[in-house]
Amino acid sequence: MGTISDIKSSAQLLKERVDNVSALGPEVKKNSGGVEAAGVQVQRVNASLDLVHTQILMLKTSVENANAHIQILTENWEDVNHLNAQIPGLKKDLDKASVLNTKVRGLQSSLENINKLLRQQEPPSKPAPALVPRRCLTVRTAIICLVLALAASILLQATLYPWFMGTISDIKSSAQLLKERVDNVSALGPEVKKNSGGVEAAGVQVQRVNASLDLVHTQILMLKTSVENANAHIQILTENWEDVNHLNAQIPGLKKDLDKASVLNTKVRGLQSSLENINKLLRQQDDILQMVSQGWRYFQGNFYYFSRIVKTWYSAQQFCLSRGAHLTSVTSEGEQEFLYKTAGGLVHWIGLTKAGTEGDWTWVDDTPFDKVQSKRFWIPGEPNNNGNNEHCANIRVSSLRSWNDAPCDNQFLFICKRPYISAEP
Ligand code: 2F8
Ligand code: CA
Secondary structure (H helix, E strand, O other): OHHHHHHHHHHHHHHHHHHHHHHHHHHHHHHHHHHHHHHHHHHHHHHHHHHHHHHHHHHHHHHHHHHHHHHHHHHHHHHHHHHHHHHHHHHHHHHHHHHHHHHHHHHHHHHHHHHHHHHHHOOOOOOOOOOOHHHHHHHHHHHHHHHHHHHHHHHHHHHHHHHHHHHHHHHHHHHHHHHHHHHHHHHHHHHHHHHHHHHHHHHHHHHHHHHHHHHHHHHHHHHHHHHHHHHHHHHHHHHHHHHHHHHHHHHHHHHHHHHHHHHHHHHHHHHHHHHHHHHHHHHHHHHHHHHHHOOEEEEOOEEEEEOOOOEOHHHHHHHHHHOOOEEOOOOOHHHHHHHHHHHOOOOEEEEEEEEOOOOEEEEOOOOOOOHHHHHHHEOOOOOOOHHHOOOEEEEOOOOOOOEEEEOOOOOEEEEEEEEOOOOOO
């Protein structure tokens, strides 16, 4: 019995472990589905990241181009600023040049006037020298002075003019250079505008990409959590599967033990069944003994009570009813034999009476009356309804053919019959 108990315990343990593993099956399936979905999502995220990476590279290139343009513009602006710084000096030089120019023009005008005067003062004919010696001296002095002034003017003009012209040329060159630089800067204006718009759009896209990356980061964290959960479950499952493998190794031995237990169980069940039958029979015997002790007789599944007092047919039936019985019916030759022999030749009422408009014979316990089969139990010549008042039947003699019809109000001994119904199914 100890071995069987051990086997049962082991089988129970095995069942619980298998149940645990089975219970985890849907969870594993679910997690497996989650991991697969996570894999698909990771692939999608990777594809998105590739796209984002490509966009970032393009943006980077755009930003580098913009930076290069900005660098060029910055340099040009520096040149412009440098030139702007020179403008006040150049303006001063221009003012000076303008003043000098005005002076030169004045000198030129004076020179032209002097020349004009000289041409007008030349004598058409030779004057007498003796008459105008002092006046001639004065004129000569004036001429010398004028010549000296003219020479000085020419000298000054010859000296200053190249410097003025050089300065003006420099100013013109600088102005031209400045103009070109300003033109370059103006030409770069739309490009700068365009690049500025591109940089702003790039900024917006970078913000969007950052938002997408935040979302992707959140999803990756969620996926990471799911994968960690799945791993934890897989760990548990792996441990359980190790237990299952260990238990599986014990199964052949357990099966042999179970076969032995099964054989023993069959034998025990047989013994139990026999024991139950014995108990049932004992209980039936006890019931029968109890009825017999109260004056009942047992025959083929029925108890019979043979009265010791006489009663009319109806009163006898009432008595039987009070004992859970009826006046007896007779349905077989064996029963008939049992009844007439036990009656011992004394007249006993039985449960046969006329009923209905036709007055057919009827069993009082509702057993169907078989007229043909019952013919053999009547005393020859009976039932004769003697005196036209015989509507109840009795066993009159100790013989197979023992029935006689008699007046129901006559008092005779009687026989009750009660089927034996076991208290158990
Ligand atoms: O001879 C048969 C005849 O015998 C008796 O009557 C004289 C019976 N009467 C009683 O038992 C009361 C008849 O029933 C029976 O038929
Ligand atoms: Ca009769």
